Amino acid sequence: MSGALLSVEDAVVDLPTPRGNLRAVDHVDLAVGAGKTLGIVGESGCGKTMLSRAVLQLLPKKAKLSGRVMFDGQDLTTLSAEKLRKLRGRSLAVVFQDPMTSLNPVLTIGTQLIETIQEHLELDLAQARQRSTELLTAVGIPAPEQRLTQYPHQLSGGMRQRVAIAVALSCEPKLLIADEPTTALDVTIQAQILDLLAREQQRRHMAMIIITHDLGVVAGRTDEVAVMYAGRVVERAPTPALFKQMRMPYTEALLAALPKLDVPPHTPLPAISGRPPDPTRPLKGCSFSPRCRYSAGRCSTEKPQLSPAETSEHLYACFHPIAARVSA
């Protein structure tokens, strides 16, 4: 996609393990424009976090990355450590599943916010302090002045995640990556945090990537969705198009496996049997074939490539895609 703020081009992440090479990300292409939200969905271990760490250039030391990560006109894979560090604080921000990963337990909330702000923006202490309280107010934290003197462990999980978001937003990033930002939180708090992210994203015209294993989380809150399986993107489409017509059997199965409120109790769930393949033992054919109920013919011998459906925006990797439904 031209003109995108971020575009990941043919990214491959390999990790050496005692069992052999583990391909965590397998030839992935993605793009997200300013002011847009991309959802990345998939089961545990499918490579969502590795992909986001490839974007942030925060891969484990032993990892090998190939491909390009174009952000705001430059290829991040070629930048120096110093340039990257500046960029990560300023234009590229991240919120992790566990807010304690992003927060420093021995520093007060105030110190963390003020230091981040002063490191990247030219503000004096009073201005940085002022901005910190504004940010805490923006993320819905009552009595922000008092919070500045508190330590992360003195806050609840939901409050901590708000603070982590405030720190991430403090330098007006162009792109925010939220890696399962609400998985550890309650439904009510989860809804609040997702609302908060959506509001700030709109207000700042920021690009955002939301990573989750719950299709319910991305449905109402993203412009585009990429579904990952075993390191690859297996379906990608504008959100409404995806939910209107899923083409990839895996996407359909993932949605079907979610418990639904409109189904009577004790109805057996259409679970996906088995587990994803061992990533150190890649399959020759479609990685989903051992679990796929449509698997036939070349599914087990040949890899389906990501290719367009009716529109060039809806891509899927499947030899026997789900046919267009007859609309009522």
Next chain:
Amino acid sequence: MMLQAASDPLMKVENLVVEFSVGGKTIHAVSDVSLEIARGETLGLVGESGCGKSTLGRAVLQLRQAVSGKVLFDGHDLTTLKGEALRRMRRRVQLIFQDPIASLNPRRRIGDIVAEPLVIAGVKDFEERRRRVSEALSAVGLDPALVSGRLPHEFSGGQCQRICIARSLVLNPEFVICDEPVSALDVSIRAQILNLLEEMKARYGLTLLFIAHDLAVVKAVSDRVAVMYLGRLCEVGPSEQLFARPAHPYTALLIEAIPVPDPDVRPTQSVPVGEPPSPIAPPSGCRFRTRCPRADARCASEVPELRVVAPGQFAACHHPLI
């Protein structure tokens, strides 16, 4: 207080109070909770983190001492039983934990882990123990020959939860408390484990208390649902009825917050900002009043009692939605 005209309650909790003392302060974890669970029924228990769900479950099992109240299991008050009598009763009640990996001893083999309850219960015959372990492992879809000799770290989260379920079934219990059994698992494995629990329930004729904070998960397996907030029960009712017509504003809030996998359903923005107040100093009157859109003066002064709002449905609210 009768919560349901259950003809044959297997478990009956009456006015249960559990408190913790931390640094001279009292945490009101479970306050005056009464519940009935009929034989063969699954009762779902939902509520936010910290509202007292696990504490209630543990107090039912006598793993936590209650300040006051009764726990009647099959007519016997567990809170007054001691020694061998309590042990005999407890064998009929089992617990499955939230974190499957952490609840398995990493240095013991799967066969020994699953056999542990039998050893504790005094089953001395080795052959009998092996037979019962094999039965339980097969029931949860694991091959006893393949898994018995292996260690927990060789298994995925979903498989560890299967092992925990096998361990809880090996004594043929009648009543099982499942404390967030699928919260740590991702969507596809979650569906497998929920189906497995349903199968086990039918096969062993179990009665379940199913604790979770995900309402859709609770609805999938429960005949009735109880909603808790800050140590108190807000609402109890038949699952479908409760989800279709919640009476308590907190139940309605929980239902509204569930993410719906449909892009045409825009997420509602009505969720009130704010967090549950501290269980050390819970609000006077109705504990939900600091977040409730319907709260008035009466809510601050008077504790709402659970009362009937529809057949089989009870809510503790001065201004119920139905």
